[in-house]
Amino acid sequence: MQKSQPLDAKRIFKVIGENIIIVGIVLLAIVVSILRPNFIGESNIRNLLGNTAIRFIIAVGVSGCLITKGTDLSAGRVAGFAACMSAVMLQRLDYANRLIPGLPYIAWPVALLIVLAVCAGIGAVNGVVVSTFKVPPFIATLGMQTLVYGIALVATGAQPIGALRRDFTNIATGYVVNPVISYIALIALGVGLAMWLLYNKMRHGKYMYAIGGNEAAADVAGINVGASKIRIYTLAAVLYGLCGFLLAAKSGGASVNTAMGYELEAIAGCTIGGVSVNGGVGKISGILIGVLVFEVLKIAMQFMGLKSDYTYIVQGLVIIIAVALDLRKYLEKK
Amino acid sequence: MMQRKDEPVKGLKEKLYDKINVSVRALDWMITVLIIITAVVVYIGTR
Numbered sequence: 249m250q251k252s253q254p255l256d257a258k259r260i261f262k263v264i265g266e267n268i269i270i271v272g273i274v275l276l277a278i279v280v281s282i283l284r285p286n287f288i289g290e291s292n293i294r295n296l297l298g299n300t301a302i303r304f305i306i307a308v309g310v311s312g313c314l315i316t317k318g319t320d321l322s323a324g325r326v327a328g329f330a331a332c333m334s335a336v337m338l339q340r341l342d343y344a345n346r347l348i349p350g351l352p353y354i355a356w357p358v359a360l361l362i363v364l365a366v367c368a369g370i371g372a373v374n375g376v377v378v379s380t381f382k383v384p385p386f387i388a389t390l391g392m393q394t395l396v397y398g399i400a401l402v403a404t405g406a407q408p409i410g411a412l413r414r415d416f417t418n419i420a421t422g423y424v425v426n427p428v429i430s431y432i433a434l435i436a437l438g439v440g441l442a443m444w445l446l447y448n449k450m451r452h453g454k455y456m457y458a459i460g461g462n463e464a465a466a467d468v469a470g471i472n473v474g475a476s477k478i479r480i481y482t483l484a485a486v487l488y489g490l491c492g493f494l495l496a497a498k499s500g501g502a503s504v505n506t507a508m509g510y511e512l513e514a515i516a517g518c519t520i521g522g523v524s525v526n527g528g529v530g531k532i533s534g535i536l537i538g539v540l541v542f543e544v545l546k547i548a549m550q551f552m553g554l555k556s557d558y559t560y561i562v563q564g565l566v567i568i569i570a571v572a573l574d575l576r577k578y579l580e581k582k
Numbered sequence: 583m584m585q586r587k588d589e590p591v592k593g594l595k596e597k598l599y600d601k602i603n604v605s606v607r608a609l610d611w612m613i614t615v616l617i618i619i620t621a622v623v624v625y626i627g628t629r
Contacts, residue, residue, distance in 0.1 A: 558627030
């Protein structure tokens with residue numbers, strides 16, 4: 249017993265050392281909530297959960313690509329395109345400046361299915377380019393990012409799309425029992441549970457980790473690496489589509505710049521949450537914590553009265569520190 | 583199924599990490615400096 253005590257202390261320091269960013273942000277949240285009690289008020293928690301939910305969905309999509317040693321830089325633009333598509337289909341019929349005046353009434357579930365199908369197509373193209381043509385994911389998805397942005401610009405004429413139908417925006421404003429538990433938070437929870445099952449209990453998840461751990465060994469073991477990658481990129485794009493749909497509902501409108509930079513926030517959230525950019529490692533719970541930590545950081549900075557221009561500098565520094573810590577872990581293992 | 587020798591095992595970022603020639607100690611210093619910079623930015627931004 250006497251010997252186990254220093255060992256436990258060592259373990260505690262090791263856990264703190266491995267999760268130093270999370271520990272730091274939790275301490276920051278405690279300090280800010282003491283200095284500014286509104287920080288833990290109902291409206292702020294609701295706002296925090298809503299923002300986290302949307303970014304969590306996109307981050308879970310990106311995580312599949314990261315686990316297989318890839319990446320997806322098209323995430324934000326696909327989500328933005330999905331938001332524009334949703335907004336175009338779900339504008340009020342009596343609105344004079346509709347983008348497509350003759351478009352008939354479309355029920356929101358039908359609009360959602362159309363958005364998800366289009367995004368699945370974009371993801372499948374990403375997957376084919378990465379797996380069949382062996383284009384590095386960084387380059388392939390960068391190309392897709394620009395392509396999708398261009399299509400969105402042409403399709404919308406770079407105009408913001410507003411006047412959305414109430415039944416659509418209710419998805420974002422509605423809640424269950426308590427205003428804190430919004431529909432968006434519940435949808436994100438459902439996505440998280442489904443993805444946890446997929447990553448941990450199904451063949452797809454096991455293939456994904458195997459490919460990330462050692463692609464050649466996975467291939468030799470009989471895993472169809474190409475088909476798995478296409479599925480991963482397709483599923484990721486479907487999640488970006490869902491994210492864009494919810495974002496349009498939450499914002500009450502959309503433009504080509506909706507979800508701008510979300511792919512980098514998602515990658516940052518995944519990295520902070522322990523998804524290794526070296527592949528093969530990553531948990532859904534870690535991604536949720538990583539995204540939550542990033543959102544807490546942003547809102548805590550606002551509450552501390554940090555000028556908005558400075559928040560980008562701090563966010564950038566936190567991302568660099570997270571990557572440096574990831575590199576440190578890698579160097580230690582070598 | 584034969585293992586393809588030409589197929590890369592390491593990812594793009596892993597290869598990048600391998601190229602970084604820095605000791606853990608130096609990295610610790612860099613992280614410390616970055617944390618200090620962050621603190622200074624927060625201090626200036628809230629003044």
